[in-house]
Amino acid sequence: MLVSVLVFVFASLVTLGAAVAVVTNKNILHSAFYLILAFVGVAAIYVMLEAPFIAMVQVLVYIGAIAILIVFAIMLTRRLMSKDMDQKNAQWIPSALGSLTLFVVLGWIVYTAGWPAQEGAMPAEPISQLGQDLLTTYLVPFEIASVLLLAALVGAILIGRERETRSAE
Amino acid sequence: MADLINLIEGWITNLLLGWGASEELTLFLLQALGSVLVVIICFLIVIALIWVERKLAGRIQDRFGPNRAGPFGIFQSFADIIKIFTKEYVTPKGAEKGAFNIAPVLAMASVLAIWAVFPFAINVIGADVHVGVLYIVAVSAFGILAILMAGWSSNNRYALLGASRSVAMLISYEIPMVVSLLVPVLLAHSMKLSVIVKAQQPWWYLLVAPTAALIYLISSMAEIGKAPFDLLEAESELVAGYHTEYSGMKFGMFYVAEFLHQFTVGALITIFFLGGWGGPLAMRWPILGVIYFYGKSFLVYLVISWIRLSLPRIRIDAMLDLNWKFLIPVSFVNLVAVAVADRVMLELDLATWMYVGVMFAVNIFILLASLFLAGKSKPVVEREKFPPRPVAVPPGTES
Amino acid sequence: MSIPLNWFLVVAAGLFCIGLYGVLSRRNAIGILMGIELMLNAVNINLIAFWRYLDPARLTGQVFAVFVFAVAAAEVAVGLALVIAIYRNRDTVVVEEIDLLKE
Numbered sequence: 001m002l003v004s005v006l007v008f009v010f011a012s013l014v015t016l017g018a019a020v021a022v023v024t025n026k027n028i029l030h031s032a033f034y035l036i037l038a039f040v041g042v043a044a045i046y047v048m049l050e051a052p053f054i055a056m057v058q059v060l061v062y063i064g065a066i067a068i069l070i071v072f073a074i075m076l077t078r079r080l081m082s083k084d085m086d087q088k089n090a091q092w093i094p095s096a097l098g099s100l101t102l103f104v105v106l107g108w109i110v111y112t113a114g115w116p117a118q119e120g121a122m123p124a125e126p127i128s129q130l131g132q133d134l135l136t137t138y139l140v141p142f143e144i145a146s147v148l149l150l151a152a153l154v155g156a157i158l159i160g161r162e163r164e165t166r167s168a169e
Numbered sequence: 170m171a172d173l174i175n176l177i178e179g180w181i182t183n184l185l186l187g188w189g190a191s192e193e194l195t196l197f198l199l200q201a202l203g204s205v206l207v208v209i210i211c212f213l214i215v216i217a218l219i220w221v222e223r224k225l226a227g228r229i230q231d232r233f234g235p236n237r238a239g240p241f242g243i244f245q246s247f248a249d250i251i252k253i254f255t256k257e258y259v260t261p262k263g264a265e266k267g268a269f270n271i272a273p274v275l276a277m278a279s280v281l282a283i284w285a286v287f288p289f290a291i292n293v294i295g296a297d298v299h300v301g302v303l304y305i306v307a308v309s310a311f312g313i314l315a316i317l318m319a320g321w322s323s324n325n326r327y328a329l330l331g332a333s334r335s336v337a338m339l340i341s342y343e344i345p346m347v348v349s350l351l352v353p354v355l356l357a358h359s360m361k362l363s364v365i366v367k368a369q370q371p372w373w374y375l376l377v378a379p380t381a382a383l384i385y386l387i388s389s390m391a392e393i394g395k396a397p398f399d400l401l402e403a404e405s406e407l408v409a410g411y412h413t414e415y416s417g418m419k420f421g422m423f424y425v426a427e428f429l430h431q432f433t434v435g436a437l438i439t440i441f442f443l444g445g446w447g448g449p450l451a452m453r454w455p456i457l458g459v460i461y462f463y464g465k466s467f468l469v470y471l472v473i474s475w476i477r478l479s480l481p482r483i484r485i486d487a488m489l490d491l492n493w494k495f496l497i498p499v500s501f502v503n504l505v506a507v508a509v510a511d512r513v514m515l516e517l518d519l520a521t522w523m524y525v526g527v528m529f530a531v532n533i534f535i536l537l538a539s540l541f542l543a544g545k546s547k548p549v550v551e552r553e554k555f556p557p558r559p560v561a562v563p564p565g566t567e568s
Numbered sequence: 569m570s571i572p573l574n575w576f577l578v579v580a581a582g583l584f585c586i587g588l589y590g591v592l593s594r595r596n597a598i599g600i601l602m603g604i605e606l607m608l609n610a611v612n613i614n615l616i617a618f619w620r621y622l623d624p625a626r627l628t629g630q631v632f633a634v635f636v637f638a639v640a641a642a643e644v645a646v647g648l649a650l651v652i653a654i655y656r657n658r659d660t661v662v663v664e665e666i667d668l669l670k671e
Binding site for chain 3: 058062065077103130
């Protein structure tokens with residue numbers, strides 16, 4: 001009882017602290033490493049929510065692929081974003097105020113809303129149930145997601161590769 | 170007597186409960202003890218493996234290997250450990266201290282964490298999580314991260330080059346690795362490692378899915394980054410790759426992580442394709458299962474060492490071609506074929522030996538067909554052919 | 569389930585707002601992408617929390633989380649490819665300097 005509360009508080013503080021570091025750190029590469037820490041914290045929150053599959057996919061997709069891609073992109077473009085450059089734009093004060101206001105409003109809504117009570121229990125085999133659902137009820141979105149991924153793959157290669165025609169001009 | 174490990178566990182539990190510890194505390198202490206034990210065994214194995222590896226390398230390359238410290242040089246590793254502990258830590262100028270120091274720990278942790286979910290015997294299992302296979306794949310992502318951090322934070326061109334090379338290699342070889350891991354998952358209908366091992370008694374998945382096993386072996390050899398895939402620390406090109414700037418125990422951690430990773434790959438192949446703890450009488454005496462498990466892992470380790478000591482390093486474009494143009498298509502075709510064959514034969518309700526035979530035939534057919542097609546395809550880049558040139562030319566004959 | 573649902577939602581709201589601040593205040597295009605990733609993560613926490621607390625029998629929340637993962641992966645691949653392409657052509661990753669359409 002107490003242990004789970006402590007773990008939850010620890011995980012969420014790490015997540016939020018790392019997230020603050022992501023958006024405020026002057027060195028963009030450090031932000032990327034803090035982003036990884038934030039992803040780990042979110043994975044821990046998924047574990048606390050009894051969704052180990054989602055937690056593992058979180059680590060696999062976000063840390064194994066997305067974070068490493070981001071670190072790579074930063075390394076490729078590092079020359080122009082040195083540490084002394086200002087990383088904040090002119091509108092950072094209004095955006096900070098706006099975000100804070102949004103947080104207050106969201107918090108107020110969360111605390112005043114009456115959430116409905118829990119219905120039903122968890123299925124005995126949640127992972128195989130998830131697989132069944134993906135290929136029956138949610139088949140069309142599943143296929144669309146795979147088409148989206150393929151399109152993104154092709155698009156990324158097309159945009160990202162060097163144009164041979166330009167050098168020939 | 171039959172079940173030594175659980176006997177000891179029960180004894181400790183009763184002892185602690187007798188001392189007045191609460192049940193939760195007892196469970197926690199036992200789990201902590203188990204993890205420490207697994208980690209210590211891992212380290213002891215690495216000490217032994219370093220000696221075995223060096224001796225084997227010596228024999229294969231027609232040398233003696235270590236032979237000074239103790240009989241057959243078995244104390245060589247201990248001498249090395251003492252040396253490495255007393256060495257100075259050098260942090261290069263301009264290095265990012267935080268990342269530089271975290272990277273070796275992360276590299277070590279990413280390998281050790283895999284051991285948390287292993288089934289060592291029928292009733293000696295680490296954390297038996299529902300998503301075991303996914304856990305193994307996810308945890309190894311931290312190893313890639315460690316290499317990237319080490320390479321970048323060293324403030325060294327060679328280190329950064331080695332790191333970016335290795336990340337390109339590790340990310341691309343993860344695809345055939347994961348796809349070939351899906352085959353055991355599909356055959357066992359579970360991602361739980363203990364279920365996968367149990368489903369392989371007595372027909373190991375090496376017989377049911379040899380193609381997947383081969384692809385897994387090749388791609389995980391690339392994941393370890395040893396020859397013929399050791400481009401990330403190609404001595405002649407990159408000094409030592411991502412750990413060029415590391416010294417003392419920080420280098421030692423990378424070194425141990427590398428050895429342990431090779432042994433871990435052996436253990437993973439044992440679990441997924443060689444029946445894990447399975448063997449004669451392992452059901453009755455689980456302690457035998459533990460011995461079989463470590464023994465099989467060691468055998469696979471030796472096979473990997475043998476391959477890596479026999480083959481030269483391959484070029485980076487050939488390495489990427491092998492992955493993208495051969496391993497990935499073959500692993501996908503194999504996955505689809507195994508899935509279809511599995512479904513069809515479940516509908517037909519065949520005997521087990523026929524099932525295994527048909528699966529074996531399908532796999533071997535796919536392997537041979539893909540090798541035939543790969544042999545027919547022409548290389549995209551025609552390499553320039555130079556006439557053979559003698560290294561030493563007798564005087565007076567130079568043109 | 570000793571932790572109330574509200575706590576998870578507050579954490580998610582906090583993460584979302586931090587990400588929003590990052591998106592609005594960063595000059596570096598990659599920094600903006602990182603902010604978007606944080607916001608997507610916050611959404612996912614909400615989806616999983618609602619699934620676990622309100623309707624654990626059906627796995628709709630987890631299914632949606634999986635789709636969010638797919639979309640996030642696609643988004644980051646295309647986004648970073650755009651950043652690299654722009655960097656190559658215009659030598660900058662600062663979003664304020666990418667103003668070809670204004671001129």
